[in-house]
Amino acid sequence: MGVSLVELLFSRADDHRPAFTHQDHAAGVDETLTWAELVARVGVVAGRLREKAAPGDRVAVIAAQELAYPVAFFGVLAAGMTAVPLMDPASPGLGKRLAGILADCSASLVLTSRRAVKRVREFVPAGQLVIVEDLDGPPAEPVRPEPEAPAYLQYTSGSTRDPAGVVIPHRALAAACWQACLAYSVGPGTTCAGWIPFFHDMGLVQLLCVPVHAGCRSVFMSPVEFVHRPERWLRQLAEHPDVFTAAPNFAFDLAAAAPVPEGLDLSSVSIALNGSEPVRPATVARFQEVFGPLGFRREAHRPSYGLAEATVYVTSAGPEGPTSAVFDREALAAGEAVEVEGGQELVSVGHPVGQQVRVVRDGEVAPDGSVGEVWVHGPHVGTGYWGREDSTFDAWLEGHGGWLRTGDLGVWHRGVLYLTGRLKDLxxxxxxxxxxxxxxxxxxxxxxxxxxxxxxxxxxxxxxxxxxxxxxxxxxxxxxxxxxxxxxxxxxxxxxxxxxxxxxxxxxxxxxxxxxxxxxxxxxxxxxxxxx
The missing domain is CATH 3.30.300.30 (ANL, C-terminal domain)
Known part of the structure; x- marks a missing residue:
């Protein structure tokens, strides 16, 4: 856990195994970078960035879901600068949001790709814009980062507040990858597959950072290509060994409603992480009903919980797979979890790995069965919001500070965590x-x-x-x-x-x-x- 992702990446300079594969369904081709090719390209980006910006500067990455994205992201880290992973402004209205984020983080440069540059030029001055594929020259050796130096700013999605940049230091990134690899049994033979966007905390860690940490392959497509034809995701999962995939609950609904590809065999799916939004019992049941006969093991379905402020990972179901319980609605509304027949069924998000998770009510740890706010403590927690004073990251509990107040409501029941809502949305x-x-x-x-x-x-x-x-x-x-x-x-x-x-x-x-x-x-x- 003490070795940074940058150091792990450059240790594979002579590794010619496939590292990242972009499945471009629009063009009908798969594009792959080996570890050796990736290291070389990242080194070139790092070298040119050092000529254009200073150590610690924020450098935004605005590109499509393509190979240029990991090259740019890891190039910023290798240069000793702070990456700001952002979305491709392909949809109307995103340019204004992106311009606001660039102003908030005072980005010195914006790295983009040939595919996205026309759209990015509409709101980024030419002097700030760098096209990744156009960079050349000798590769540079990476800067060895300090553990507390910011690796990147993860801008939150804004579902409960205005977008804010969570500062993720190299220490937290390494810890989160270590936790995820332990929780989901990721190793060198794993295939990290999926379509979650790279600018999203789950996509960034699952499809970009965990593969570097574990030395395994990442195979990805764009979110739009999944939404237009969900069966593409299913084929992706079936075509690779020892698959670790991740998606929000709605994606499992879409997949279960999509045409089933002929001859589909999902027995190679080791882990299907279901997170980022509430996991619904009906979704788990329907997905298993459709794909269980096609080799998908119920225990591979892993309801999980995380948030950007904790890099991404907090809890997950274990090898037992999904667990649910039926609670009395009125008791739950009053802050107590009481099992009954015919009540409200919730799916558990499991238990933590490599961190402490508590449910807190009135400033004290709540007993099992009592609803309270979920607090988190561990090496994966970010250091705060960029440019903002906020007590979210330094609450005091059990005799020490550094606790993250998540704003989520939860309850421990029979040894596992259930989420019941958002404190501010109540x-x-x-x-x-x-x-x-x-x-x-x-x-x-x-x-x-x-x-x-x-x-x-x-x-x-x-x-x-x-x-x-x-x-x-x-x-x-x-x-x-x-x-x-x-x-x-x-x-x-x-x-x-x-x-x-x-x-x-x-x-x-x-x-x-x-x-x-x-x-x-x-x-x-x-x-x-x-x-x-």
Missing amino acids: IVVDGRNYHPQDLEVTAEQAHPAVRRGRVAAFGVDGDEGEGAMVAAEWNGEADETEVRRAVLRAVSGEYGLTLRRVTLVAPGGLPRTSSGKVARSAARGRYGDGRG
Whole structure:
């Protein structure tokens, strides 16, 4: 754990095994870099960056999901500078967001690719722009980083707050990779496969950093190519040995609903990490129903929990696979986990590896069965938000500081962790707590016209006091009044809560984070006053 990723990468300068493979479905080709080729290209980038910027400078990486991305990212680290991994501005409106992040971190340079440069030029001055493929000259030896030196800034997705850059030091990056390799049994023979975007904390670690740490192969495609044809992901998993893949819950739903490729065999999938959003029992069951007969082992499905402030990894299910429990809804809303029949089923996110995780209520460690805020302590925790004073990273517990307050609500039950919601998103009506994700699941299942995973529930204030409302995307293929009534009936019947309002919007009408999740706070700002 004490060796940096940069040192591990350059130790493979004579290794001619495949390192990174980009599956470009649009072009119909696979492009691969060996470890030796990667080290050489990274060395060239590092050498040229040192001529253009100073040690510790922030250098943004804005490129598509392509081989230029790992070359640029590791080139920045090898140059002794701080990388800022960002998204390709392929969608309208992203340029303004990216320009704001570049200003926030005071980026000296922006590394991009030939594929993305035309789009990046629209908001980055020519003097700041460097095209990775155009760099040449002799490769440089890497700078050996100090453990606490920033490796990169991970800008959060903005689902609960404005995007902020989490400072991830080399110490935390190495620790997170070590934890993930232990938790998911990743070794040199593993194939890290998937499509999660590199600018996202899960994609950056699972598809770029863990392969460097373990010396294993990464095979990736773009997120758009997965969304357009989810069966591409399934074929990717079937075509490689000892696969470790990762995706949010919605991806498992999409895959289970996609056409099944002929002859599909998923017996080589060792780990399928399900994280980044709440894991739903119905998703786990449906995925197993469809792909169990095709070789997918239930214990390979690993519900997990993490966040950018902890680099990425916090907890995960173990070799037993998914575990769930059914809790009394009213007791859970009151802060206690009581198992009953016919209540609310939750999927556990397992237990931690290489760190401490506590559930805290009123400043004290809560006993098992009591809901509180999840706090984390370990070598993988970031050092703070770039340019901001924040106590999130230095809470005091059990006689020492350095605890990360996650803002997530959870409960320990039968030795494993269950997440119940977000502290700031909690809806309180007439003294009773409601978790928005519970209302959202009920609303989306109320009528087939409501789009799955495209619902936001949040609290609203008015003359009648505090209440709750739902904004949901729908397909427009039913009577609007009927759909609204179905949502109202479902929420009232399930939770005894009368929604103040149900707003139906067209597909794409709900604001989303850069990773594709519905942004509740932004949805409340857009629709909370009755607009839409």
